[in-house]
Amino acid sequence: MGLIVDWDTAKESDYDTVFQPIIVRYETQSLILADRGFHAKSGFHAKSGDPSNLKICKRGSWNDRMLVETVLSMLTTICHLKKVAHRTWAHLQARLAFVNAAFNVLVQWRGLKPDQDQMIRLSIAEFSL
Structure with a gap:
């Protein structure tokens, strides 16, 4: 529906992947559209890469x-x-x-x-x- 269902803040120097725990919280309920900053490689900022409900959008798509x-x-x-x-x-x-x-x-x-x-x-x- 396009509503904000949850949110948090982080320091400007933090990676966008710091918000992945929020994304995981809604894994069975919603699709999250995000830019490439939210993508996590396995072992870099997240243990298992991106949550299944995270859709990384290329420029001009979605x-x-x-x-x-x-x-x-x-x-x-x-x-x-x-x-x-x-x-x-x-x-x-x-x-x-x-x-x-x-x-x-x-x-x-x-x-x-x-x-x-x-x-x-x-x-x-x-x-x-």
Whole structure:
């Protein structure tokens, strides 16, 4: 359905594979679309490589992932995430939790349904006031 069901934070210097335990948690329930940064070679960052529900997307494939990225980009602008300057890690995590919740509300507001031209119209301008 395109909803955020779980999330976590890590240091900028951490590899994306640090999030694989979250991916494994939903192995029988969902398909996770990710870029190549989430790929783990056996014995490098993970004991057994990638979880079975992790789909590494090549550039230009699985446009569903790009739809999610576009909505998150819009939220970055609306929620001023490029200008975040929280003094504590807990406050930053609270801000990100709010953005994740806002994302889920927006996805369910009208749904991610294609129109008669098979286009999914994205507009959150009405929420930026």
